[in-house]
Amino acid sequence: MINNFSMLKDTVKNKFSQQNILVIGDLMVDEYVTGQVSRISPEAPVPVLRYRKKSMEAGGASNVANNVHALGASVAVSGLAADDFAGRWLRKHLYEMGIDVSGIIAEQNRDTIVKTRFATKGQQLLRVDNELTEEINANSRNAILAYLKEHISGFSAVILSDYKKGVLNSGEFVAEIIKICNENNVLISVDSKSRNIEAFKGADFVKPNNLELAEAVGVAIKDEDSLNRAGEEYLLRSGAKALVVTKGAKGISLFRINQERLDFPAAEVQVYDVTGAGDTVISTITLGLASGLEFSDAIVLANLAAGKVISSVGTAAIRQDELIKAIVREKR
Secondary structure, eight states, rough: OOHHHHHHHHHHIIIIGGGGEEEEEEEEEEEEEEEEEEEEOOSSSEEEEEEEEEOOOOHHHHHHHHHHHTTEEEEEEEEOOOOHHHHHHHHHHHHHOOOTEEEOOOOOOOOEEEEEEEEEEEEEEEEEEEEOOOOHHHHHHHHHHHHHHHHHHGEEEEEEEEOOOSTTTTHHHHHHHHHHHHTTTTTEEEEEEOGGGGGGTOOOOEOOOOOHHHHHHHHHSHHHHHHHHHHHHHHHHHHHHHEEOOOOGOOOEEEEESSSSSEEOOOOOOOOOOTHHHHHHHHHHHHHHHHTTOOOHHHHHHHHHHHEEESSSSSSOHHHHHHHHHHHHHHH
């Protein structure tokens, strides 16, 4: 049950569209090859997939941008995509959606990241990753910083989307981005799989899942006490202003310095595919905070948004009108 129904609905409907968000991170393409399996190959004990169709979707940091756009805000992306088929498709796809792609750069000898999934009847058979995960070079980092400095005054928030695929591998680079945002009073949020959490000093919030939290601080999370120890350790070491931990079916926990942990239950829905749920959470919370919401209300919205996304198959994004409908349903 939502107590702030009218305020949340008004925020999503009227204030989200006033925000302009920059997403910096690992841009990817999710490719899906689907078909029918009716026999096993005589060459090896593997299923033969009879090809039916292929589709492509924006993944990684690209999906974060897609989520922000679907929720009604303006959005720009900065990261790497090569001048190859996948990179050209990604630029064109994002541009046609209305996303600013002028911050996307190419790096020599580095292909666009593509994750190809082969599936039948909703069952994934195989995933093939084409990726280079080494740190991007100094020229690429400098180009991203130059883009950020030139356009920072036009953004209400910056999201760092780090899948450990190279763009945000450098702690010094991440720290410099956060420093620029702080100097310009721009909200900065981080979704990172990195263990180099000291680089997050000054971030408005960081959003690991519970497994990433445990790995980052070396604390096995088995119960409420160990969750508290891990969260407090993460906050202390990272220097972030807040920590948002996603826990799957157990919901979301919020940690802040010298405050009690707050817990928010997940929406009760039928789970079909959790792909991209974390992207939805950080997009919704960032937009909520940039629009003037308190953390608690922004997380309530994020739980509703994530509930919608995991009820769909594939890399999905919740639209602004769908989130409003979810708020209305919760009121009943």
